[in-house]
Amino acid sequence: MPDSIKISSNIHAANDIVANQNRALFAERDIAVLNMIGSPGSGKTSILERMAARWGASLAVITGDIQTTFDADRLKRAGATAIQIETGGSCHLSAAMVQKALSGMNLDNKKLLIIENVGNLVCPAGFDLGESQKIAVLSVAEGDEKPAKYPALFTRAAAVLINKVDLLPYVKFSIDRVREDCFKLNSRVKIFPLSCTTGEGFKEWMEYCEMVESKKVF
Numbered sequence: 001m002p003d004s005i006k007i008s009s010n011i012h013a014a015n016d017i018v019a020n021q022n023r024a025l026f027a028e029r030d031i032a033v034l035n036m037i038g039s040p041g042s043g044k045t046s047i048l049e050r051m052a053a054r055w056g057a058s059l060a061v062i063t064g065d066i067q068t069t070f071d072a073d074r075l076k077r078a079g080a081t082a083i084q085i086e087t088g089g090s091c092h093l094s095a096a097m098v099q100k101a102l103s104g105m106n107l108d109n110k111k112l113l114i115i116e117n118v119g120n121l122v123c124p125a126g127f128d129l130g131e132s133q134k135i136a137v138l139s140v141a142e143g144d145e146k147p148a149k150y151p152a153l154f155t156r157a158a159a160v161l162i163n164k165v166d167l168l169p170y171v172k173f174s175i176d177r178v179r180e181d182c183f184k185l186n187s188r189v190k191i192f193p194l195s196c197t198t199g200e201g202f203k204e205w206m207e208y209c210e211m212v213e214s215k216k217v218f
């Protein structure tokens with residue numbers, strides 16, 4: 001048992017070294033970076049497509065999946081600058097994977113980079129990629145008890161995007177409960193109810209991104 005604890009702490013220590021190199025690169029290039037984490041199907045790519053419609057190629061995205069380039073293809077079609085990481089099985093992105101992707105990405109004239117992590121509420125929360133902030137995405141169809149059940153992500157997330165609010169008439173989900181549970185874990189968290197279908201909430205969410213970009217919120 002002690003051996004497995006040691007291996008895990010070595011993995012995190014090795015990851016942290018590369019995450020700090022990524023962070024130094026982002027600071028040098030004056031680019032804000034959000035690490036977007038949520039379940040498969042919560043709407044991460046759909047949110048980014050709406051953002052791409054506004055910011056076009058100045059929005060840079062690194063998107064992670066086990067396999068396929070579907071998401072990067074979608075985001076390029078939506079106008080963003082996008083690159084895909086296929087992890088081949090890993091349930092989260094590591095700082096080294098992001099570093100490798102960055103070597104193939106032109107960051108000139110980019111102010112905001114979003115890393116769409118592999119769909120998973122658990123593992124990605126434990127790996128620093130060098131980001132400015134972690135952003136959690138939770139859709140209303142997943143259930144309002146998820147922040148209480150999966151606190152690692154919701155403790156670390158600077159903002160929680162509650163997506164698919166257009167489905168609220170059809171599912172049992174309390175935004176107030178999510179708000180309360182998230183505040184218990186992190187009293188500074190910002191909550192953004194969103195719908196990619198109707199566009200609800202995007203004005204506020206994109207204003208927040210602009211504040212992160214201009215370093216008005218950390």
Ligand SMILES: Nc1nc2c(ncn2[C@@H]2O[C@H](COP(=O)(O)OP(=O)(O)O)[C@@H](O)[C@H]2O)c(=O)[nH]1
Binds near residue numbers: 039047194195196197
């Ligand atoms: N009703 C509704 N469906 C959504 C919304 N956002 C995404 N979807 C749908 O949810 C599914 C998964 O979306 P996707 O962006 O691929 O999720 P990801 O796996 O988190 O990247 C797709 O069928 C989307 O069309 C939303 O706000 N409302």
Ligand SMILES: [Mg+2]
Binds near residue numbers: 045116
């Ligand atoms: Mg996706």
